[in-house]
Amino acid sequence: MRRMFKGLLAILLLLLAGEVLRALLHLPVPGSVLGMLLLVASLRLRLIREETVRPTADFLVRHMALFFVPAAVALVAQGETLRAHWLPILAAAVPSTFAVLAVVGWIQQRGAK
Amino acid sequence: MNDAVLWLTATLLAWNAAAWIQRRTGQRWLHPVLVTVAILAAALLAFDVPLARYQAGGALLDFFLGPSVVALGLTLYLELPAILRRGARLVAALAAGSVVGVATAAGAAWLLGAPREIVASVAPKSVTTPIAMGIAERTGGLPSITAVLVVAVGILGAVAGPPFLRAIGVRDPGAAGLALGAAAHGLGAARSMEEGETEGASAALAIALHGVATAIAAPLFLWLLYR
Numbered sequence: 001m002r003r004m005f006k007g008l009l010a011i012l013l014l015l016l017a018g019e020v021l022r023a024l025l026h027l028p029v030p031g032s033v034l035g036m037l038l039l040v041a042s043l044r045l046r047l048i049r050e051e052t053v054r055p056t057a058d059f060l061v062r063h064m065a066l067f068f069v070p071a072a073v074a075l076v077a078q079g080e081t082l083r084a085h086w087l088p089i090l091a092a093a094v095p096s097t098f099a100v101l102a103v104v105g106w107i108q109q110r111g112a113k
Numbered sequence: 114m115n116d117a118v119l120w121l122t123a124t125l126l127a128w129n130a131a132a133w134i135q136r137r138t139g140q141r142w143l144h145p146v147l148v149t150v151a152i153l154a155a156a157l158l159a160f161d162v163p164l165a166r167y168q169a170g171g172a173l174l175d176f177f178l179g180p181s182v183v184a185l186g187l188t189l190y191l192e193l194p195a196i197l198r199r200g201a202r203l204v205a206a207l208a209a210g211s212v213v214g215v216a217t218a219a220g221a222a223w224l225l226g227a228p229r230e231i232v233a234s235v236a237p238k239s240v241t242t243p244i245a246m247g248i249a250e251r252t253g254g255l256p257s258i259t260a261v262l263v264v265a266v267g268i269l270g271a272v273a274g275p276p277f278l279r280a281i282g283v284r285d286p287g288a289a290g291l292a293l294g295a296a297a298h299g300l301g302a303a304r305s306m307e308e309g310e311t312e313g314a315s316a317a318l319a320i321a322l323h324g325v326a327t328a329i330a331a332p333l334f335l336w337l338l339y340r
Binding site for chain 1: 124128144145146149150153154157158164167168171172174175177178179180181182183184185186187188189190191193199202203205206207209210213214217218219221222225226227228231232235238239241242243244247248251255257258260261262263264265266267269270271273274277278281282283284285287288289291292293295296297299300302303306313317319320321323324325328329
């Protein structure tokens with residue numbers, strides 16, 4: 001349990017550092033993504049030990065899907081817009097998702113052979 | 114009544130019910146996020162609960178999206194040597210993916226006559242919620258529509274992505290993980306983690322790099338459409 005707490009503290013500090021960096025440099029990337037890159041750097045530079053963050057990081061990553069739920073529940077307030085524009089939204093989302101999967105998968109796989 | 118306690122409890126209950134349904138049916142398309150959102154949306158509409166009251170509880174879970182993106186850094190760190198070996202090709206794949214993703218999404222909505230705020234809302238649909246909402250906001254889209262769409266696309270990618278990739282012959286674990294992270298952000302990464310560490314780490318990296326590439330590609334493409 002203490003490990004869990006120390007890991008959470010480390011992750012929150014990196015998230016905070018990411019937010020500060022984003023605000024100072026006016027980057028188009030959110031603080032969480034900068035925090036992720038800062039975690040990689042901190043682990044490589046041995047500023048943070050793998051064992052310190054592992055229990056918390058494993059927990060967060062394993063339950064990541066749950067954390068997306070509230071953003072999607074917001075759709076109940078968007079009914080009107082979604083009903084008015086459902087066709088262009090659907091046509092924009094579905095084929096494009098498969099196009100991204102195919103393009104990224106194919107290009108990367110060609111390099112792996 | 115304490116809205117935070119009520120709706121946090123309701124969300125976790127719905128989540129457990131969704132997990133149970135998935136286990137019992139074994140149907141991949143009954144993604145836990147999809148089922149949970151359906152249950153909660155039905156409850157909110159049935160009892161006429163305003164969204165703000167739900168979000169008193171929802172915000173507690175929403176908060177952890179940020180820390181969980183940071184946490185992906187651990188997987189990324191562990192797989193870094195393997196990823197660096199794929200260097201230039203990886204950057205090319207994600208750059209192409211972001212251009213194709215923005216052009217096909219915004220292009221399709223534009224061709225079907227959607228107004229500009231809808232076109233701008235769908236353009237960043239593949240990238241993680243905070244990046245996508247930021248892009249939508251800066252390009253004149255509706256961030257709340259983008260947020261809903263991003264999760265829907267994430268579910269689609271997580272459910273249909275792995276069989277689709279196998280069908281088109283993408284079998285390399287690194288390539289499959291990268292594609293899932295690029296097309297379906299955190300939900301694609303969560304799915305990739307189930308397949309293996311290499312897949313998961315590639316997906317984590319894709320979330321970051323594809324997000325950055327899309328933050329550049331989306332405003333440029335919208336500028337081309339509306340200049």
